[in-house]
Amino acid sequence: MVVDFVYRPIITPAKDLFVFRPGYVSHDSARLHIRYSDGGNLELRYKELVPKASLLYQNTGSDDTSINFANNSPWESAGEFGPPTEDTDYTSTTALLNLQPSTRYLVELHSRESTLHTQTVLLGSVEFKTSPLPHQPARLRFGTGSCIKPNFPYRPSWTPDIYGFASMLDHSDSLDLIMFMGDFIYADVPLYFGPETEDYRRLYRQVYAAQSSRRLLRKVPMLHVYDDHEIKNNWHNQDQPPMGSAMTAYNEYNGLPNPPPAVSGASYYNFTYGNIAFYAWDTRRYRTRWETPNTDSGEAVASDDEHTMLGQEQKQHFIQWLHDVNHTAAVKFVISSVPVTAGWSNFDSSQDTWRGYPTERAEILNLTQHIPNLFYLSGDRHEMAAVELPSGNIEFSTSPVSQFTFPFVGKFKKDIGGEHTIHYRRPGHVKYGILDVDTESDPDTPRITYSLYTTDIHHGKRPAWVYEAKGARWR
Secondary structure (H helix, E strand, O other): OHHHHHHHHHHOOOOOOOEEEEEEEOOOOEEEEEEOOOOOEEEEEEEEOEEHHHOOOOOOOOOOOOOOEEOOOOOEEEEEEOOOOHHHOOEEEEEEOOOOOOOEEEEEEEEEEOOOOOEEEEEEEEEEEOOOOOOOOOEEEEEEEOOEOOOOOOOOOOOOOOHHHHHHHHHHHHOOEEEEOOOOOOOOOOOOOOOOHHHHHHHHHHHHHOHHHHHHHHHOOEEEOOOHHHOOOOOOOOOOOOHHHHHHHHHHHHHOOOOOOOOOOOOOEEEEEOOEEEEEOOOOOOOOOOOOEOOOOOOEOOOOOOOOOOOHHHHHHHHHHHHHHOOOOOEEEEEOOOOOOOOEOOHHHHHHOHHHOHHHHHHHHHHHOOOOOEEEEEOOOOOEEEEEOOOOOEEEEEOOOEOOOOOOOOOEOOOOOOOEEEEEEOOOOOEEEEEEEEOOOOOOOOEEEEEEEEOOOHHHOOOOEEEEEOOOOOO
8 A cells, every 4th residue: 555655656657647627717717727748739719608598499398407508609719829848747827818707618628730731639628607796796605625645545446536526526516616725735645755846746647637636627616725745744944945846836736727826926815706705825935933832722832023824925915805805795715724723732733733823823813803704714634623713703624635534533622722613523534615605695694604524424425514604794
């Protein structure tokens, strides 16, 4: 098993991998991530998929039009562009512009081969739906989770899969997007092969080559933040090597298809889906060494202004975002690769999570306690917890999507430091959340429902636990 985990990415490096998936989809544009190594110019063609129920056509006697779409709208071309090159591991991210809001599209990627007669070859297709106009009431259903390792739990196979993604496929028809919160690869588990960019690239190729990855990511846009295992365990050395190599590979495969960064060259970003707002932190690049927390309370024993997880520029940008969305977005989500709760209290989490940065954590919670309907989403700990933080904000921390869990003793302390633990679950090699957000039914008081899925209960077909948060009037 260990030999398989260690050497499979080297023995089968997936050099011929093909990827075509939607990344960030706004109300009028879509980012499309491509990996294609065979050369030749490429062309994007797209068309609207109009629900049959909205068309004038002869009734055939069937009243099931909920998932059927007419295929007779005209094709449009986004133009030709050159193939990706070896410099970017044959990856590129391109954009479709001037799309219509709340509209479903079919997009095809073609290769144009110039011979005596130009030949066009269909390489792949994706579907997605653009988001509503900014500030418009909306219904959003999205998945959350972190931490995947192909073929874990281990099964001897020539084609290792990602079992959490296979479970997510059961719900993919209703998902608008997936927010993946870090540890998409494990560069250092079970063995760190080295700091070169190719050492990281082949791990991304291994994930994207899995059958369930190809099927899920063709159907559902996935957005990302990165965490430590995209670099090395518990990374806190900012831009020191191998950060450069790690971030090159991350951006090629996951970073560039994200929403535009808040600041040029950064990885943190924010976006909206109708009147639902998101802010995704970068909790690795700017962090300094942790503080020393009190074992029982999670508060700092001694502190100074040098201890930070976000860095000053990112933190100030986030504070401005809080001001901007306070009364313009009905619901707000803050994405953190590591938990905000102080409940995980062993030596590792006392340094690596927000528990290790209690001064900055208190500063942020002091601000978000005044923001109605703001929720934190995180992963990292290979366990699940729903916690009401001292600020009154609720955090849903969910992982792993497909990785090991701690078999005997949990590492979570309930109701610590002014927190209230709503729910905690340790077991499960596959755990992920699905959130349903409704700002349409009552535009003044939104509904937010979190559902935990694990293959240990109902085989992941139905929720293992459901929590409906109390939406507050926000304007």
